[in-house]
Amino acid sequence: MTYLDHAATTPLHPAVADQLARDLAVLPEAGNPSSQHAAGRRAGALLSEARARLARALGVDTHEVLFTSGGTEADALVVAGRALAARRAGTEHPGLVVSAVEHPAVLDTARRAEEMLGARLTVLGVDAAGRVSAEALSAAVEPGTTALVSVMAANNETGAVEDLAGLVAAVRAHTGTARPGEPGWVAVHADAVAAVGRVAVDVHNWGLDAVSLSGHKLGAPVGTGALVLRREVTLVAPTGGGLQERGTRSGTQDVVGARALALAVELAVAERQEEAVRLEALRSRLLAGATVLEGVHATLPDDAAHLPGTAHLWVEDTDAEALLMALDLAGVEASAGSACHAGVFQPSEVVLAMGLGEEAARAPLRLSMGRTTTVEDIDRFLAVLPGAVDTARRARRGSSRYA
The missing domain is CATH 3.90.1150.10 (Aspartate Aminotransferase, domain 1)
Structure with missing residues (x-):
């Protein structure tokens, strides 16, 4: 065939497969990374190492990396989490601004937030190349009520690449602020599942507040992914549980998967x-x-x-x-x-x-x-x-x- x-989905990278085989033979004995005994501390150290490696490969800070089960969960966490955070802060109808060509993980979650949380959803049209205009985005953002802008870095269907740096700059120019916590600040998220490892992705210099990625698009196993989230960005977790990942994502962390994701991203970025x-x-x-x-x-x-x-x-x-x-x-x-x-x-x-x-x-x-x-x-x-x-x-x- x-x-x-x-x-x-893309086949496992041979180097990732080799690491997985070694880890699966040894790491189940390492314990739960949240446990305080020696085995748990060993697992926690390996998880921290994987987080730091992934952060270096992406050019972000270690504390900004949250492990997820993939891009879909990362997208849903940031869209729902921002709407819930805005509601908690007193905005009755938080604004969500997304493009018409987003992955269903963003579009469907935003539509559910509109239906179930009272969010005001604005879906931006695109041009013949599938790209959002900076002018249209600026017009859609309302400082003080817009909780999130989400525009994907590269389209998962057509492969069209957005000018994210230009779009973020347009949002900042319109709101007059570049830092969370300042009046009128609006968080900007990009689904970069299709982009990481294929085109340059510069989270900090583009001014992005959140970025999603998925492991199985890069040669890591299915069930691995991450949300890069600026420290100052507040998300309210849509579910309960242990809230292991900065209080945002519950569930025992997959140490083997985190290590596989880190290696896959390192290789994809290097190659x-x-x-x-x-x-x-x-x-x-x-x-x-x-x-x-x-x-x-x-x-x-x-x-x-x-x-x-x-x-x-x-x-x-x-x-x-x-x-x-x-x-x-x-x-x-x-x-x-x-x-x-x-x-x-x-x-x-x-x-x-x-x-x-x-x-x-x-x-x-x-x-x-x-x-x-x-x-x-x-x-x-x-x-x-x-x-x-x-x-x-x-x-x-x-x-x-x-x-």
Whole structure:
């Protein structure tokens, strides 16, 4: 099989797998990191070491790193936590400002906060490249009532990259303050799950207050992730429990997973620039070969900032389910977009927000590449794509006769 769905999950990095095997053989004897006896202290020391390593790799302070089960939990914690914190501070209807192309972990949590907590949700439109304008963001922020702005660093479907530094600067210029605790301060969060290890992410210099990341997108195991949270940012935990991670996230910490995440991020950051050159060449080869087919279009404009390993297409006169099935039968594994929404395929909210229309939203195709992707993988995809498109179109025409 040819695997072109690294944006959904990517194989374990060999070095991470080796470390996991060693840790699983030894660390279960280390104890609970919250325990005060010798075994617990050993586990706590290993957890602290992993936190410090991850912080160094991300260029943040150690105390800012909170371990989570992945990007979804990190996103949900910061969105719900900021709404709850604002309510506790006396804001009856805290404002949440998010983009229309956010991951469901942000959008769905914000919608639930609107429904259940009385939050005022503002969903920002995007341009044809899927990017938020600084002017629109400034207009949506209300100093004193907006609890959180959340705009993702790179889109998980299309691979479009946002100008986060510019967006944060626009928020600070509008509110007239850059530090938490000052009147009118607004917290800014970025889901960087798709961005970390693929493009440069500069949390402090961009002025971000919170950043989410996920391990299994980087070569760590599923169930690992982190929320980088500025010390001064207040979150109210939406659940009870031990509140181990700075009083925000309950549950016994996974020491083995934390160490695996730290190593995976270290490797991804160290290899990023060299890998980006290789993946950009593969992406260009894929797009050039695919878009010569009639009715096959690149979703992003040519000049749009993008992830080097994500190519996004849409195909006329077909639908995503039929196309993905045809590719799968031909030995190519790809996706239509986020793998986090299970069930029947729905038109892509991201593609609709970009203004490409219903037909494009029903027929997106995401080809995402990673460390194991080769030129042969791209050529295999290009070889089977014409037949898969033809099969999907015939299937659509056949089904429409009986609709």
